[in-house]
Amino acid sequence: MLTEGYDWFRSSSKLDSRLKKELLTTYGELRGIPCIFQQKWLRLATRFKKYPVIITCRDGLAEEDWTEVEKIITQCGCKRGKRFPGLGMATMVVNINAMQKLIDCRQVVRITYDREIKALLHVAAPTVKADFLWEQKYTGKGIRVAVLDTGVYPHPDLIKPNNRLVGFVDLVKNKSQPYDDNGHGTHVAGCIAGNGQQSQGKYKGPAYGADIIGIKVLNKFGDGSLSTVISGINWCINSKEKIHAICMSLGSPAESPAQYDPVCQAVRKAWQKGIVVCVAAGNDGPQERTIASPGIEPAVITVGATDDRRTSDRQDDLVASFSSRGPTIDGIVKPDVVSPGTGIIALLSPGSFLAKTLKEQKIGEWYLPMSGTSMATPIVVGLVAQLLEQHPNWSPDQVKEELLAKAEDMGVSAFHQGQGYVRIDK
The missing domain is CATH 3.30.70.80 (Peptidase S8 propeptide/proteinase inhibitor I9)
Structure with a gap:
C-alpha cells in the first residue's frame, strides 16, 4: 500500500x-x-x-x-x-x-x-396530557432517568422537598459534585422532572416524581465529542443502579448509516439492555433529510418539536420550523413523534453560560424559556417515566409502541411528524 x-x-x-x-x-x-x-x-x-x-x-x-x-x-x-x-x-x-x-x-x-457533538438548543406538560396520568397518581416515582448533557445543577425543583438528583457523573472535568456551567442540561432535567417548587407548581415536568442522574458529556459551551457521549452511554449500561431511561438532547450531523455510526451502535446496545432511549431529532429544519445522529438509529425514540403557540389547545399547533425532518440518511421515517419545543419554561442554572447570555429572558430567579428539539425530547422522556411507573415490566419496544399508537396525526408528512403529536390520554 x-x-x-x-x-x-x-x-x-x-x-x-x-x-x-x-x-x-x-x-x-x-x-x-x-x-x-x-x-x-x-x-x-x-x-x-x-x-x-x-x-x-x-x-x-x-x-x-x-x-x-x-x-x-x-x-x-x-x-x-x-x-x-x-x-x-x-x-x-x-x-x-x-x-x-x-x-x-x-x-x-x-x-x-x-467528531464534535452539540447540545441541540434553538405550557408543555398539559399539552401532551401528562396530567391524565397525574390524576392516576403516576409521576415517574421510582424511575431513574439519565440526562446526558452539560450537567445538572442542584436546583430547588429537583432537590426539594426531597433530593431527586440522585447521581452525577462528570466525564468532562471529573468533578464529584453536581454542576452545570452551560445550563442546557439543567433545563432539560427540569422539562422531565422539575416539580415546580419555586413556582408554586406552575412550571413542572411530566415526571415530577422521577429521579435524575446527571451525566456531563458536554462542556461549558455545549460542545463535546462522540467518544465522551459513548462513555456516558456505556456508564448507563453498566450502572449498578438500574437506569430506566436516557435523555439525549444532543446530536451531530449524520455522516454514516446507523449501522456504522458508533453512537447509534451504543444507544442500540442500551436499548437492547432494557433502557428506553429518547433522542432529539435536531434543529436543522425545515429541510428534509436533516435528522441528526444518533436520532437516525431505528430502535430509539426520535423526537421532533412542535410550536404550541403558548396554548394547551393542540388544534393550533404546527411542526416547528426548526425541527429536523426525515427521512434519515438510511431512508427510514424519522422523527417517531413530535412534542412541544418552543418557548418551554424550565429550570435555570445560576451563573451558567446560558443564564448570562439569556439573562434578559429570565423568569424570576429560577426559570428560563428555551426552544429546540432539546426541549421536546425531555418532555417525551417524562411521559416515558410515567408509563414505566405504571407498567414497570414493559420493555423499551413496548413503551415505544404505546407512544406511537397514541400519537395524534397532525395532518402533515410522516417525515415531519412521525406518528404525530405525542399524547398518553387516548
Missing part, C-alpha cells in the same frame, strides 16, 4: 466520510509544497499527523484480538484511549501509518472520526 496515493483511504469501506475528508485535507496540503520536498513531508505527515478516532471491532472480540489491535497502535507510536468491551469499541489517537494497518486488520470493522 503506497502512502503517496489517495486510493488507500478513498476506496476503503472501513473509514467514515468525515475521516476521509480529514485525510483529503491533509493530502491536499501537498499542493503548496515544492515537489522536491513532498516525499519528506509525506513521511513526516504519516508519522506525526494525528487523528482522534473511534475503532469499532467485530462482535464478540476476544481479549487476544484486542491485543492485536492495540499492538498496531503501540508499534506506530500512537495513543491508546478508553476501551468499551461491551460495545466492541475503543477510542484512540492514530497517525496515517496506524490507520493503514488498522484497515488491513481483520478485527476492525469501522474507523470513525471522533
Whole structure:
C-alpha cells in the first residue's frame, strides 16, 4: 500500500466520510509544497499527523484480538484511549501509518472520526396530557432517568422537598459534585422532572416524581465529542443502579448509516439492555433529510418539536420550523413523534453560560424559556417515566409502541411528524 496515493483511504469501506475528508485535507496540503520536498513531508505527515478516532471491532472480540489491535497502535507510536468491551469499541489517537494497518486488520470493522457533538438548543406538560396520568397518581416515582448533557445543577425543583438528583457523573472535568456551567442540561432535567417548587407548581415536568442522574458529556459551551457521549452511554449500561431511561438532547450531523455510526451502535446496545432511549431529532429544519445522529438509529425514540403557540389547545399547533425532518440518511421515517419545543419554561442554572447570555429572558430567579428539539425530547422522556411507573415490566419496544399508537396525526408528512403529536390520554 503506497502512502503517496489517495486510493488507500478513498476506496476503503472501513473509514467514515468525515475521516476521509480529514485525510483529503491533509493530502491536499501537498499542493503548496515544492515537489522536491513532498516525499519528506509525506513521511513526516504519516508519522506525526494525528487523528482522534473511534475503532469499532467485530462482535464478540476476544481479549487476544484486542491485543492485536492495540499492538498496531503501540508499534506506530500512537495513543491508546478508553476501551468499551461491551460495545466492541475503543477510542484512540492514530497517525496515517496506524490507520493503514488498522484497515488491513481483520478485527476492525469501522474507523470513525471522533467528531464534535452539540447540545441541540434553538405550557408543555398539559399539552401532551401528562396530567391524565397525574390524576392516576403516576409521576415517574421510582424511575431513574439519565440526562446526558452539560450537567445538572442542584436546583430547588429537583432537590426539594426531597433530593431527586440522585447521581452525577462528570466525564468532562471529573468533578464529584453536581454542576452545570452551560445550563442546557439543567433545563432539560427540569422539562422531565422539575416539580415546580419555586413556582408554586406552575412550571413542572411530566415526571415530577422521577429521579435524575446527571451525566456531563458536554462542556461549558455545549460542545463535546462522540467518544465522551459513548462513555456516558456505556456508564448507563453498566450502572449498578438500574437506569430506566436516557435523555439525549444532543446530536451531530449524520455522516454514516446507523449501522456504522458508533453512537447509534451504543444507544442500540442500551436499548437492547432494557433502557428506553429518547433522542432529539435536531434543529436543522425545515429541510428534509436533516435528522441528526444518533436520532437516525431505528430502535430509539426520535423526537421532533412542535410550536404550541403558548396554548394547551393542540388544534393550533404546527411542526416547528426548526425541527429536523426525515427521512434519515438510511431512508427510514424519522422523527417517531413530535412534542412541544418552543418557548418551554424550565429550570435555570445560576451563573451558567446560558443564564448570562439569556439573562434578559429570565423568569424570576429560577426559570428560563428555551426552544429546540432539546426541549421536546425531555418532555417525551417524562411521559416515558410515567408509563414505566405504571407498567414497570414493559420493555423499551413496548413503551415505544404505546407512544406511537397514541400519537395524534397532525395532518402533515410522516417525515415531519412521525406518528404525530405525542399524547398518553387516548
